[in-house]
Amino acid sequence: MAASPPRAAHPPLSGTPQVLGTIALSLAVFMNVLDSSIANVSIPAISGDMGVSPQQGTWVITSFAVSNAISVPLTGWLTMRFGQVRLFIASILLFVISSFLCGIAPSIEVLIAARVLQGAVAGPMIPLSQSLLLASYPPAKSGMALSFWGMTTLVAPIMGPLLGGWISDNYTWPWIFFINLPVGILAAWATWSIYKERESQVVVRPIDKVGLGLLVVWVGCLQLMLDKGKELDWFNSAEVVALAAIAFVGFVYFVIWELTDEHPVVDLSLFKGRNFSGGVIAISVAYGLFFGSLVILPLWLQTTIGYTATEAGKVMAPVGILAIMLSPVVGRILPKVDARIVASMAFTIFAIVFFMRSGFTPDVDTRTLMIPTIIQGAAMAMFFIPLTSIILSGQPPERIPAAAGLSNFVRIMFGGMGTSIISTLWENRSTLHHAQLVEHAVPGQNPAFDAATQSLMAQGLPQQGSWAVIERTLQIQANTLGATDIFYMSAILFLLLIGLVWMTKPSKSKAPVDAGGAH
Structure with a gap:
């Protein structure tokens, strides 16, 4: 195990840097949460443009949610390996790139692949924004900080359907993803300007590669089975049966491995x-x-x-x-x-x-x-x-x-x-x-x-x-x-x-x- 030299805890921010830092972190979270709801009312437009049914169009939502879920448990290991500020900035910039890929997707398959990438890179953004925000305030004001942060996660679901519907009706659906570009770039620049000297200690620890692989396999196969089951007549289809079997076996092996591994990716x-x-x-x-x-x-x-x-x-x-x-x-x-x-x-x-x-x-x-x-x-x-x-x-x-x-x-x-x-x-x-x-x-x-x-x-x-x-x-x-x-x-x-x-x-x-x- 290798580690960077220990460093003293950073003091809370104050004045303008504290205000700008809070806005920058909240802006990144707002963009992230907005993207989980903005596509909901745009599914008919997306599916019609791509030539698929509205039910198949819901893959645009589920693919983001599943890949996002898989990446969340990795946040702790990634933070120790790269530092919370660098990881947060990387998460924002990769989110912007994947948003651009979603907007230019020529087919439903490419769009779903881009949404998988978008969900995966978005995983660390939520917990890291909280960590950086709490470190910016003295303990006595942590409640106020979290309250302000929480407001952005509640405003975004309101804005998502309204903004998504307005864009779909007045422009074209790719713009529900393109609007992330200026917001993400601004949030990344502002966050780096304020927090670049407040990096966390870097510690190199082994990652549970087998556990992570099993997690991706069983969750991915389960979601594919649920998404494709309705169009393949469920268990009358050999493909659905195979996906169900792989998901079940993968889950069983995942549970056994995680309960016995020294550094599990998920602490069951x-x-x-x-x-x-x-x-x-x-x-x-x-x-x-x-x-x-x-x-x-x-x-x-x-x-x-x-x-x-x-x-x-x-x-x-x-x-x-x-x-x-x-x-x-x-x-x-x-x-x-x-x-x-x-x-x-x-x-x-x-x-x-x-x-x-x-x-x-x-x-x-x-x-x-x-x-x-x-x-x-x-x-x-x-x-x-x-x-x-x-x-x-x-x-x-x-x-x-x-x-x-x-x-x-x-x-x-x-x-x-x-x-x-x-x-x-x-x-x-x-x-x-x-x-x-x-x-x-x-x-x-x-x-x-x-x-x-x-x-x-x-x-x-x-x-x-x-x-x-x-x-x-x-x-x-x-x-x-x-x-x-x-x-x-x-x-x-x-x-x-x-x-x-x-x-x-x-x-x-x-x-x-x-x-x-x-x-």
Whole structure:
């Protein structure tokens, strides 16, 4: 093991450098989080331009999430090997390059490859921005620093759908990636100018190459299986069976190797703790449901209800209003109350929101669409911080970075898998409902169908044209019923997660908690 000479801890910044440093770090985080949501409302435009289905277009989202999840556990080793400032700057610049590659991608395959690269290089950006920010402030002001940092992770999801929709409608979709170029270059230059003399100590340690290889194999094969299963008829396809087998065997070997290796890339022994395992499962399943809804709701609005990308973005944007308003309040009261109570309130609100969405119909108005979206912001404010507090409670200081990294890895991975599973369920449920509705659309056997046909023909349409209009109406109804089925199932799962929260031990936060879960 080789190490650079020990260096004294850097004093906090003050004055203009502190302000500019905070803005530069937050700008990089804003760019990163924005990119995880900006593509959601642009999927119909991207898939239409690339000649693929909207369901295949969701790979643009899942590929970013999965590669991002895989790279998060490597942050600790990379930081020791290269230094946190150099690694942070490299992460920003590589993110800018991969954003450019996304924008010029000529095919869906190239775009997905560029998004994989983008997600991978983005992994260290979030934890390193927090580390640099906390070192810039005295301990007494760390809460204020994290609060300001957390605001950027809540504003970005609001701006993402709005900006993505506006760009898709008024320009072309590549600009949702090109806008990262000036922002990233400015953030990298400002960060380097302020932090270049504040580099961390460099330590050369071995990396768990076998564990990392197994991690990439089983997570990659699992995501491919989920993405391709719906178009290959699942386990009737030899390719899907092979992917499932490789993912399962890779996962088993990964678990065995990580539990026995001296320097594991992922410290799985953390799951022995009840709070860690219960909290990670709860936050990961909930995040998968939440992130999946962020994908299918704008897809349903655009492909079924006829909304433009901008209109869909406006419906999604208000989710951050209450989140921004209530996050500081939750941060202040959390040290005084049981975190399980706050987390349970969050899951209850999530359940109410999804029950409201399960009543949507094809003629739903914008006001009805936006009410649950606004309410959902309150759940977001009470969701990430308390569950992170539960996950990290009882961990010794030296294990907190590993615990935070592993919990973020699982959560982000569930976000990617949740998108694939929910989009597949939506397609399957829509197909089922369509088949059931068509059974009743038989000439001469259903008076309602015959009356609808006669009414359309009276307006000048031929019989075949009338049937085509009715078929389109049935497809809209089927797609809507499929989406509302997903919302209803999600509501039930959120209620069940409350029981999981109460299986953990009582937890009270003694210090400012990472709000990075909002990413």
